[in-house]
Amino acid sequence: MLVPVLALGFFCLVTTLRMRRVLHVSAIGQPASPAPAWRPRLIVPGHLNESYKWLDQTNQMFLLGEGRVRHVGYENAPAGHDVNTASPYRWWLGILALARKAVTGSGIGSCVEWAALISDPLLLVLLGTVAVVVVARRFGGLAAALLSAGLVSLYPFASEFIPGAPDDRGLTHLLALWSLLPILTAVVRDPGSTTAKGVRRAFFGAGVVGGIGLWISPAAQLPILLGIAAGAVISAWALRPGSGRPEAMAGEPLPWRAWALGGALTSLAAYLVEFFPSAMGSFELRSIHPVYGVAWMGGGELVALACARIQGPWERRGARGWTLAVFALAAVVAVPATIWLSQGADYLMEDLSMTRLSLLQDSPSAGGLWSWLRQDGFTSTVWITFIPVLVAAPAIAVLTLRLSAPGKRSAIAIALGPLAVALGFAVRELSWWNGVDAALLLLAVAVTGALEGSPRRRLVNWASAALAAVILIPGAVRIWPSGGVDDFTQGEVVGLVERDLAYWLAQHIGQANAIVLAPPNTTASLYYYGGIRGLGTFDWESRDGTRAAVRIVSALTPEEAQELINKRGITHIVIPGWDPYLDGYARIGQGQVGGTFLERLHLWILPAWIRPVPYLVPTISGFEGQSAAILEVVEDQDDATAASRMVEYLIDTGQMDLVPNAAKVVRRFPADLGALLAKAEIAIAQGNTEEFSQDVDTLIRRLGGDADQTLAWDQRVNLAVVLAQAHRMDLAAVRLKQCLDEADDEKLRSLSTNSLYRLHVLRKALGLTIKDPGRLELSLELLPSDLRERLRE
Numbered sequence: 001m002l003v004p005v006l007a008l009g010f011f012c013l014v015t016t017l018r019m020r021r022v023l024h025v026s027a028i029g030q031p032a033s034p035a036p037a038w039r040p041r042l043i044v045p046g047h048l049n050e051s052y053k054w055l056d057q058t059n060q061m062f063l064l065g066e067g068r069v070r071h072v073g074y075e076n077a078p079a080g081h082d083v084n085t086a087s088p089y090r091w092w093l094g095i096l097a098l099a100r101k102a103v104t105g106s107g108i109g110s111c112v113e114w115a116a117l118i119s120d121p122l123l124l125v126l127l128g129t130v131a132v133v134v135v136a137r138r139f140g141g142l143a144a145a146l147l148s149a150g151l152v153s154l155y156p157f158a159s160e161f162i163p164g165a166p167d168d169r170g171l172t173h174l175l176a177l178w179s180l181l182p183i184l185t186a187v188v189r190d191p192g193s194t195t196a197k198g199v200r201r202a203f204f205g206a207g208v209v210g211g212i213g214l215w216i217s218p219a220a221q222l223p224i225l226l227g228i229a230a231g232a233v234i235s236a237w238a239l240r241p242g243s244g245r246p247e248a249m250a251g252e253p254l255p256w257r258a259w260a261l262g263g264a265l266t267s268l269a270a271y272l273v274e275f276f277p278s279a280m281g282s283f284e285l286r287s288i289h290p291v292y293g294v295a296w297m298g299g300g301e302l303v304a305l306a307c308a309r310i311q312g313p314w315e316r317r318g319a320r321g322w323t324l325a326v327f328a329l330a331a332v333v334a335v336p337a338t339i340w341l342s343q344g345a346d347y348l349m350e351d352l353s354m355t356r357l358s359l360l361q362d363s364p365s366a367g368g369l370w371s372w373l374r375q376d377g378f379t380s381t382v383w384i385t386f387i388p389v390l391v392a393a394p395a396i397a398v399l400t401l402r403l404s405a406p407g408k409r410s411a412i413a414i415a416l417g418p419l420a421v422a423l424g425f426a427v428r429e430l431s432w433w434n435g436v437d438a439a440l441l442l443l444a445v446a447v448t449g450a451l452e453g454s455p456r457r458r459l460v461n462w463a464s465a466a467l468a469a470v471i472l473i474p475g476a477v478r479i480w481p482s483g484g485v486d487d488f489t490q491g492e493v494v495g496l497v498e499r500d501l502a503y504w505l506a507q508h509i510g511q512a513n514a515i516v517l518a519p520p521n522t523t524a525s526l527y528y529y530g531g532i533r534g535l536g537t538f539d540w541e542s543r544d545g546t547r548a549a550v551r552i553v554s555a556l557t558p559e560e561a562q563e564l565i566n567k568r569g570i571t572h573i574v575i576p577g578w579d580p581y582l583d584g585y586a587r588i589g590q591g592q593v594g595g596t597f598l599e600r601l602h603l604w605i606l607p608a609w610i611r612p613v614p615y616l617v618p619t620i621s622g623f624e625g626q627s628a629a630i631l632e633v634v635e636d637q638d639d640a641t642a643a644s645r646m647v648e649y650l651i652d653t654g655q656m657d658l659v660p661n662a663a664k665v666v667r668r669f670p671a672d673l674g675a676l677l678a679k680a681e682i683a684i685a686q687g688n689t690e691e692f693s694q695d696v697d698t699l700i701r702r703l704g705g706d707a708d709q710t711l712a713w714d715q716r717v718n719l720a721v722v723l724a725q726a727h728r729m730d731l732a733a734v735r736l737k738q739c740l741d742e743a744d745d746e747k748l749r750s751l752s753t754n755s756l757y758r759l760h761v762l763r764k765a766l767g768l769t770i771k772d773p774g775r776l777e778l779s780l781e782l783l784p785s786d787l788r789e790r791l792r793e
Contacts, residue, residue: 003145004132011152015121015163017481022164025492040529042113045165046361047491049524050353053539054166056528058093062108070279076545077515077533078569084287086216089168093119116166124161127174138185139449146448146468150441155384155475156358157437165359172220175213177438182206184411184446200258207262215270215288223421229303231417235410236307238399253307260300267293285339298331354429361489369427384474385433388440395447404450411446419443493623494578500618502530507782508749518574519581553582553598554589558607561597575629608636611645614652614752640669644678651685652754673702674715680722696726713747721758733766740770748779757787
């Protein structure tokens with residue numbers, strides 16, 4: 001009992017520390033008192049933007065009253081895309097959120113964020129505790145102790161259950177473990193009861209759990225099922241007659257057909273629960289589908305036939321038997337055939353989460369095992385990941401040297417199957433090392449249980465404890481949170497900046513009609529925090545939006561890009577300096593960035609229908625010098641207007657090194673009032689008072705009548721500020737009052753942060769105000785909190 005209690009205490013302590021960290025980081029930049037309207041604030045650890053999908057869809061489930069989310073509009077905008085991912089994990093988040101709401105009465109959005117903090121850790125506690133109890137009853141106390149310690153300290157498996165990063169990955173690993181555990185508990189029973197009703201129920205139950213796992217993620221569960229089938233064959237071979245297996249057991253094969261039946265029925269039921277009646281008929285096999293149940297029935301029949309052939313003499317099969325075998329084989333082949341005919345290579349499209357070893361912020365990420373080793377070398381993380389495979393050595397020894405009863409050796413043989421398959425997949429995808437760990441945990445349980453009655457029990461206990469210490473202590477150290485309170489990781493900083501960017505965009509451009517082209521991670525953040533729709537993310541379901549984004553940024557001419565942008569209704573392009581993935585889009589489309597539409601944007605060679613919008617990245621230690629280019633899609637501008645807009649942007653964003661080149665363009669339009677205003681702004685920004693005075697004099701001479709009415713409203717605000725800087729308060733007051741009288745929500749949102757702040761400073765100096773109190777409050781809310789406080793002093 002001591003080890004499971006200590007393991008639970010360790011896990012609760014680690015989870016509490018990580019939860020406090022998430023809450024601390026998420027509170028940065030938030031008002032001390034609750035805002036009038038709640039807005040998302042959770043900073044997902046490690047910038048795991050896949051988690052935002054679950055949060056977005058759970059929120060949509062409550063907002064629209066949908067039990068099953070079948071369509072979303074925030075990706076692949078404006079059309080959106082169908083949702084095929086399974087509902088149970090969303091339901092789990094929803095249940096926790098509703099419980100929180102019932103207790104506290106808080107809004108559902110904040111309750112969903114609270115659910116994200118505890119969802120995965122609670123899953124491990126609940127399903128892990130039941131597993132430990134079952135193992136203690138069937139395999140003994142030592143096996144249960146090792147399982148409890150491994151669940152919370154085996155790396156990378158235990159790192160899949162961190163607070164604040166909701167994802168169904170942890171659930172899939174637990175279901176993979178549980179889809180094998182009932183089988184192992186059944187085969188370790190007394191050989192004479194192999195065909196008992198309880199054994200068939202256990203195999204049927206394992207099929208049910210495997211079917212639920214298939215519902216959650218076919219890509220994660222199918223290899224486990226294949227491994228269990230392989231383990232069945234290994235078990236039959238290792239315990240075939242003449243190899244020390246009792247005759248009674250040889251005559252009564254294990255009920256693999258019951259296993260297949262449980263899985264097939266559950267797969268069909270899950271498909272109906274998920275898609276009946278409106279979404280049936282799709283051949284999207286990355287989600288649950290009846291074809292998997294058909295293949296499972298066929299696979300169970302083939303496994304049963306293979307085991308019977310291995311365990312006994314060859315029996316002549318009649319036409320009925322051969323027909324059954326052929327149909328079983330055809331059912332298995334139906335899965336790859338359907339995948340190839342309906343989806344082809346798209347089915348093999350790699351998800352970003354497959355490249356990441358764990359959910360920890362400093363987790364390695366690579367295209368496969370060899371890429372990881374070439375990238376990082378044999379680091380401590382590599383050894384911590386590899387060392388647990390040592391469990392296979394005593395397992396093979398017990399199996400081959402017949403050091404235990406046949407039933408217990410059968411459990412070891414069956415457990416070796418999923419381990420072998422998981423290792424094969426782990427070579428290609430780093431995320432599969434979690435599947436390796438799940439298989440290793442049950443293999444360790446089987447080996448420990450097999451040696452439970454050994455005459456050298458004390459030696460076995462000490463050897464097991466020593467091996468466990470070698471495997472688990474380094475993993476526990478790796479999982480333990482590190483870093484000081486104010487030592488922000490790159491992922492945390494990026495999360496804070498993208499949250500600020502989303503807030504800013506939502507305030508200045510609104511949510512209703514805005515569609516943004518941005519890198520995949522930024523796209524996910526902008527919708528979660530700001531409600532702003534985008535094109536593509538790393539989610540496989542948004543592949544159409546991703547393809548559209550690739551076509552736009554890799555377009556060879558601005559005209560081609562404009563046509564594609566207008567087709568999608570894109571209003572803004574966001575190019576964050578910290579996320580270069582748009583360059584990756586360009587390389588996917590053209591093989592290089594050079595010569596593409598994106599290269600023109602990088603070089604600030606903007607077409608007439610693009611206007612740069614100033615945004616200042618918040619100052620965070622360790623993130624200095626970063627910027628984000630926000631480009632608004634507008635009607636075609638004349639050359640003078642475009643040049644003056646560029647000058648305003650460069651000055652507002654502090655890019656003074658680029659101002660001289662922009663000034664040369666502005667000087668080409670001496671008769672344009674906007675260009676004259678831009679020249680004056682350049683002079684004052686460069687501290688050239690003499691040139692500034694000359695430019696202002698020229699401006700004043702041109703202001704006769706209503707000449708300044710040709711300027712856009714935001715430019716007239718800047719004109720009033722320039723006149724005030726030239727100490728012409730009389731002229732400034734007239735124009736500012738006119739601007740304030742004309743101000744509406746859209747005009748106020750169109751001002752840059754600097755222009756809006758200067759408007760308020762000048763307004764206070766002249767004793768003017770915005771007549772509508774609500775509009776005045778909006779104009780203040782559009783400013784960062786520090787500038788807002790300065791104005792209220």
